[in-house]
Amino acid sequence: MEKQKLTVGVDIGGTNTVFGFIKDNGENLFSGSIPTNPNEGADKFIIRVAREIKTRIKDYDEYNLVGIGIAAPSANHFHGTIETPSNLNWGTVNFVTMMKEYFEVPIVITNDSNAAALGEYEYGSGKGLKNFIVITLGTGLGSGIVINGNLLYSEDGLAGEFGHTIVNPGERQCNCGREGCLETYASANGIRRTVFEFLARYNAPSELRNIPFTQMTGEIISDMANKGDSIAIKAFNYTGEILGRALANLAASFVPEAIILFGGLVDSGELLLKPTRKYFEENLLSIHKGKVKLLKSSLGNGLAAVLGASSLITKTLNHSASIEFYASNAFEKK
Amino acid sequence: MEKQKLTVGVDIGGTNTVFGFIKDNGENLFSGSIPTNPNEGADKFIIRVAREIKTRIKDYDEYNLVGIGIAAPSANHFHGTIETPSNLNWGTVNFVTMMKEYFEVPIVITNDSNAAALGEYEYGSGKGLKNFIVITLGTGLGSGIVINGNLLYSEDGLAGEFGHTIVNPGERQCNCGREGCLETYASANGIRRTVFEFLARYNAPSELRNIPFTQMTGEIISDMANKGDSIAIKAFNYTGEILGRALANLAASFVPEAIILFGGLVDSGELLLKPTRKYFEENLLSIHKGKVKLLKSSLGNGLAAVLGASSLITKTLNHSASIEFYASNAFEKK
Numbered sequence: 001m002e003k004q005k006l007t008v009g010v011d012i013g014g015t016n017t018v019f020g021f022i023k024d025n026g027e028n029l030f031s032g033s034i035p036t037n038p039n040e041g042a043d044k045f046i047i048r049v050a051r052e053i054k055t056r057i058k059d060y061d062e063y064n065l066v067g068i069g070i071a072a073p074s075a076n077h078f079h080g081t082i083e084t085p086s087n088l089n090w091g092t093v094n095f096v097t098m099m100k101e102y103f104e105v106p107i108v109i110t111n112d113s114n115a116a117a118l119g120e121y122e123y124g125s126g127k128g129l130k131n132f133i134v135i136t137l138g139t140g141l142g143s144g145i146v147i148n149g150n151l152l153y154s155e156d157g158l159a160g161e162f163g164h165t166i167v168n169p170g171e172r173q174c175n176c177g178r179e180g181c182l183e184t185y186a187s188a189n190g191i192r193r194t195v196f197e198f199l200a201r202y203n204a205p206s207e208l209r210n211i212p213f214t215q216m217t218g219e220i221i222s223d224m225a226n227k228g229d230s231i232a233i234k235a236f237n238y239t240g241e242i243l244g245r246a247l248a249n250l251a252a253s254f255v256p257e258a259i260i261l262f263g264g265l266v267d268s269g270e271l272l273l274k275p276t277r278k279y280f281e282e283n284l285l286s287i288h289k290g291k292v293k294l295l296k297s298s299l300g301n302g303l304a305a306v307l308g309a310s311s312l313i314t315k316t317l318n319h320s321a322s323i324e325f326y327a328s329n330a331f332e333k334k
Numbered sequence: 335m336e337k338q339k340l341t342v343g344v345d346i347g348g349t350n351t352v353f354g355f356i357k358d359n360g361e362n363l364f365s366g367s368i369p370t371n372p373n374e375g376a377d378k379f380i381i382r383v384a385r386e387i388k389t390r391i392k393d394y395d396e397y398n399l400v401g402i403g404i405a406a407p408s409a410n411h412f413h414g415t416i417e418t419p420s421n422l423n424w425g426t427v428n429f430v431t432m433m434k435e436y437f438e439v440p441i442v443i444t445n446d447s448n449a450a451a452l453g454e455y456e457y458g459s460g461k462g463l464k465n466f467i468v469i470t471l472g473t474g475l476g477s478g479i480v481i482n483g484n485l486l487y488s489e490d491g492l493a494g495e496f497g498h499t500i501v502n503p504g505e506r507q508c509n510c511g512r513e514g515c516l517e518t519y520a521s522a523n524g525i526r527r528t529v530f531e532f533l534a535r536y537n538a539p540s541e542l543r544n545i546p547f548t549q550m551t552g553e554i555i556s557d558m559a560n561k562g563d564s565i566a567i568k569a570f571n572y573t574g575e576i577l578g579r580a581l582a583n584l585a586a587s588f589v590p591e592a593i594i595l596f597g598g599l600v601d602s603g604e605l606l607l608k609p610t611r612k613y614f615e616e617n618l619l620s621i622h623k624g625k626v627k628l629l630k631s632s633l634g635n636g637l638a639a640v641l642g643a644s645s646l647i648t649k650t651l652n653h654s655a656s657i658e659f660y661a662s663n664a665f666e667k668k
Contacts, residue, residue, distance in 0.1 A: 143587060160587040248500070253479065254486070255494055286511055
C-alpha cells in the first residue's frame, strides 16, 4: 500500500521555532518547539532544527515525507532567502539552499505572516474569505494580506511590513533602524516596553516592579493583568489603542472583509482584544463601520503559520490551488 | 461608412467637473469644465452637466457616442451610486440611474481615484506596471490601488480611502466626522488650513494675510511660494512632510512599484514634490528603499480620471481588458 503523505511545517519566530507534521488534509500529527536562539547564527540553528525534525519524524515512518514548508520573518518566497530579519541576527541567508543539505525533499519558504494568512485561508478564520489581513503579534508584528484570494507580494518577493508603519514619529527605536514603528508598541516586545514606560510614569504598586526587562514576557504581563495589576491592565489598553487605530487606518485603504489576529500576544484574549476592538471601531471610517470584522485566529496552538507553510507544499503537489497563491521555487532544483 | 466611436469621460470634483470626448484610442478630442456647485444638489448638477455635454457634442456628429464613464468621489462601481461624498452635499444618490434619464447609452461610474488609476494604467505613468497606487490631490485626497493589474475594490464596491488615514489623532476636523485625517493636511483644502495655521503661528509678513479663508486656493498659495513668500513655502514643506510620511507607511504594507501623484495640487510641481520625496525616502523601510518610485502623473490637463472613466466604457466594449478591471453594471440595464 502506498504510504500516506506527510509535510513538515516550520514557523521560525524571534523567540521559539515551532514545527508540525501535517497530513494531506491539514491534520496535525505532532508539533514540537525549540528555542530559536537568534544570536547564534543561521547555520547552527539549521543543525538543531534539522536534528530535531529527523529525530521526531522517526516515530511516523508509516508516512512518506514529501516536503518542508518554512515560515520566517523577512523571508523572500521567490529567492528562498531570509533577508536581514529585524528579530534574528542572521543577516541575509539562503535558507532554502542551506536546508537542502539536510533534506532530500522539496523545500519552500515564505514570510511568516503570509504563511499564517495561508493557514487561516485553508483551515481557519479566513476560510471562504477573498480579502482579509492576518496580523501576527509575536516578538514583532507581521502582516499577511490576501486580496482576491491571492497573497500580496511585492515585485521582488517581499511581503508587506505593516509592523513598520510609523505611528509615533521620533519615539521608540525600532530594530529596522527607524523610530516609532507600530511593532515597537503592538507586539510582545512592544507591550514590555510599554510596561517599563508605565512603571516609570505611574506610582501604582505592581509586582512587575520586581522583574527585570530581560525577563519580562507577554505571558507575565498577561498573568498580572488577570490578577488586577493596574500597570499591566493599562499596558494592554494602550497596546490595544495603538493597534486598533493602526488597523482602522489600514482598513481605510484596503477595506478587507476581516482582520484576523494571530500569535503569542493574542493568547492574552480579551485583555488585548477588547481595547483593540474599541479603538478599531471608533476610528473606522463611518462608511466602513460594521463591514470589517476583527477576528481572532481560530487555529489552536498557534499553528496557523505551520499549517500555512506546510500547505505551500501540499497544495502545489496536489495542483489544487491557484498558481498565484502557491507559485514557488520549491520544485525547480529537483 | 461606419461612424467612429466616441466616449464621454466625466470627472466630478469638489470644485469643478471636467469632461472630455475621447476616441477609441484614448485621444482627447475636446475637454470642458463646469463648476460643480456641490451645495445645489445632484439633480440640478445633472441637468447642467447633461446640457453642457449635449451642447458640446453636437460639434462632433461625425462620431457615434457609445457610452459615458463617470469618475466621482465615493462612487460605488457596483451599485452605480455616489455614497455620501465628503466634498459634495448630495447624500447618497443613484447617479447612474439619474444620468440615464438624459442619455440612451451605457453609463458606468467609478471612484475618482480609481478612474485616475485606470487612466494612468492605460495611457500614463502606470503603463506597464502591475502594482501601483495613484494618489489624487484635489479638494480632498483620493487613492486608487492597483494590485496584480486589478483595481482594488472592497466587497461592497467601495474603493480604499487612504485620505482618511488618521495621521494626527484629535487634530483637524475632517468632513468624514473624525479628526486628523490625512486629507485635512494633504489636499488643496488641507494646505489652505495649514497656511491659516502658519499665519497665526508666525509673524513673517505675507501677502497671504490679505486673503480670506474662502478665497484662498492652492493656486494662490503656489503663486506666492514661487514669489518667495515664507509662509507659503513653509506650508508646502509641511504638506510634503505629512504626505511623504503617510506614503512611506502605505508603501510599507503594499510595496508598490510606484506611487503616482495626480490632481490640482500637483500642478505646484517641485514646491510639493521635493519635500514629499524627501520625507517619503527618509521614512521608507530600508529594505524598500529605491524600490518604490514616486512619480507625477504624465497625463496633461488633469485628464487622468476623465480618460480612465472613459476607458471603462471603451475597454468593456472592446473586450480588451481583464474582467476584474472592467467588470461593470453599465450594460445590464440595456
